[in-house]
Amino acid sequence: MARLYKLKPRLLNKLLCFGIIAFLTTGAHQSVKNILPAGDPDNGGLTTPDGFKTVVVADSTGLARHIAVNSNGDIYVKLRYYGNGQQGGTVALRDTNNDGKADIIKNFGNYKDHSSLANGITIRNGYLYYSSSLAVYRSKLIPGQLLPDEKTEMILKDDHEHGAHWHITKPMAFDSKGNMYVPFGAPSDACQDMVNSPGGQPGSKGQNPCPDLEKHGGVWKFSADKLDQTQKDGTLFATGLRSIVGMRWNLADESLYAVVHGRDNLHLLFPDLFSSWQSAVLPSEEFVKLEQGSNIGWPYYYYDQIKGKKMLNPEYGGDGRKEGEGSKYQKPIIGFPGHWAPNDVLFYQGNLFPERYKNGAFIAFHGSTNRGPYPQAGYFVAFVPFKNGVASGEWEVFADGFAGIDPIINVSDAKFRPMGLAEGPDGSLYITDSVKGKIWRIMYKGDKKNFGAQQLAAMEKHKLMAHIRTPDEAADNLDMKTKVAGQRIYNTYCTPCHQRNGLGDGSRFPPLAGSEWVSGNKRRLIEVVAKGLEGPIQVKGKPYNDLMPKHDFLKPEEMAQLLTFVRQNFGNTPDRVTVDDINRVLKK
Known part of the structure; x- marks a missing residue:
């Protein structure tokens, strides 16, 4: 500080001003960092x-x-x-x-x-x-x-x-x-x-x-x-x-x-x-x-x-x-x-x-x-x-x-x-x-x-709300009005993974909608359902690596109804699977 007294007054003033500005600037910068940003007008789409x-x-x-x-x-x-x-x-x-x-x-x-x-x-x-x-x-x-x-x-x-x-x-x-x-x-x-x-x-x-x-x-x-x-x-x-x-x-x-x-x-x-x-x-x-x-x-x-x-x-x-x-x-x-x-x-x-x-x-x-x-x-x-x-x-x-x-x-x-x-x-x-x-x-x-x-x-x-409360056993059952036999079977055995709309869950389980595994060769599709499938596989260009359990407990009539429903819905090829198809593949 003693050296500052030896400086010319004008120079000293400039240095002091610069120091004050630097201090204020630094302080302001630090305070900005401690200020929380504004929330989005729609609260990010969330309720809190x-x-x-x-x-x-x-x-x-x-x-x-x-x-x-x-x-x-x-x-x-x-x-x-x-x-x-x-x-x-x-x-x-x-x-x-x-x-x-x-x-x-x-x-x-x-x-x-x-x-x-x-x-x-x-x-x-x-x-x-x-x-x-x-x-x-x-x-x-x-x-x-x-x-x-x-x-x-x-x-x-x-x-x-x-x-x-x-x-x-x-x-x-x-x-x-x-x-x-x-x-x-x-x-x-x-x-x-x-x-x-x-x-x-x-x-x-x-x-x-x-x-x-x-x-x-x-x-x-x-x-x-x-x-x-x-x-x-x-x-x-x-x-x-x-x-x-x-x-x-x-x-x-x-x-x-x-x-x-x-x-x-x-x-x-x-x-x-x-x-x-x-x-x-x-x-x-x-x-x-x-x-x-x-x-x-x-x-x-x-x-x-x-x-x-x-x-x-x-x-x-x-x-x-x-x-x-x-x-x-x-x-x-x-x-x-x-x-x-x-x-x-x-x-x-x-x-x-x-x-x-x-x-x-x-x-x-x-x-x-x-x-x-x-x-x-x-x-x-x-x-x-x-x-x-x-x-x-x-x-x-x-x-x-x-x-x-x-x-x-x-x-x-x-x-x-x-x-x-x-x-x-x-x-x-x-x-x-x-x-x-x-x-x-x-x-x-x-x-x-x-x-x-x-x-x-x-x-x-x-x-x-429906996504939090315990569902009513009758009123909230989405299958109460389902009449198509193949759809009832699908809803029972397939929706846990592939979902009611056939789109899968977006990560672990592949879609059936537009899938080459569904609209392609009948034999492969029947074998996948009857014998199960273990990955890794590609569906619509995306990798999946999970277990498809075998469903050989289904009767040939049930399997035919199920696969017909899958092939005729979700934007897939409107092609039936018959009991004869099932029996030929499984040699029953």
Whole structure:
């Protein structure tokens, strides 16, 4: 400072002015960064509690799955596939002018199992962790740079032999001690023999003891930093878990939580024991706390949220009424209705939202595909309040309107489907959509002190909507007026995957509408239905890799009616399939 006194007054004044301007400019820049952007006039198309505002960050990033947000606000979204028009397995987004809209969007990431289903993505200790169905990778994040280092490290490889089995996606969670938790999902509803009876047959039995539990149907614990691990490098942490897509470590109580997909096909496989209504609403999607040694009960038991009990699966002698030894297995924190597809869970740590949201759990319900003959359900984001590490109240509807329609008859009717959740550095909640890759950012701009019953009551009314409420067994049955025999058979056995409009679910299950597999050679079509099919296959230029169970239990007359209906609808060639066609192919 002494040197400044020796400067000429005019020069000193210039320097001081420059310093003040620089200070003000820097301060102004910092304050702009702390100001939340405006919400969209239509609230991003969503309904949220009063005081919350929503801005659409991006409209169409691709088939988006999970999401992570860095401390500087950069966003990373895992895509379902690498390739197939997506240019890369991951999308990076940056908002450079703080208007809430991403103005830099770049794809990156390539890996060998590029055709498989991908989900998880997390930022940890300066690394971006992301996964495919068969591996967990990481790349070093470079300060100031949007894209991570091009070098990719393999953290975990699934070295099992997999056909077109289900539920092998690899979301991951990290604790505070350097451990990584990864689920290895199971390939069937209830441990049926997937080799000799792909997908299960009506009345099929479950294997006891279940051999799948040795390497599947649970969560394994690994080192978060060791490279090139396989399952044998980990230890079994929790078991009895059929399928997990959403899993998160809760820092508030240093515990692992997951949202678990329940089994399917109760009516399809056991029509004498379970009605189509029971199959639509059961079994529960479970929100569980997992500890070392937890056993949730799969494949022997499922949770009935209506009875509030673990029930014996029909593959093991259950009939919807038998409890067996279900009381020995861990019950969920909350049992949500069946087939809502909970695909992510997030414990809110920020201070932007009203205090009641602190440490509570947001759950994204991706939405059902197989509730027929009843409307599809889910397609919203719920909130579960927590206090002192324990759920402290009923679940609530937090964000709705993603589907843009109610009731939802076919999956393709839904405009958007909520998928991934992330918390931004300022406490904003980010939500991805899996249909087009839309990203929403939800902020709170109201009076936090006066937030309460009034705002929550308005959202409670959404529980009366068709995609959330329990359907009426008679009034909501979409098949009550169905008279065409082939259509009744189709609605019973085919709509869980291919949907009532024949368009599939847009991801796992292919369309029948305009499909070369339907309008092409009759022999191939008959063999697919009678003998089943295991991927990978191409339908209308898009890859699919799942199981088509064999339907050889259908009588030739029923199969002919079914295939005639399929070939004469959904814009396909109006060509019949006769009983003689069936018998010639199957040599009956």
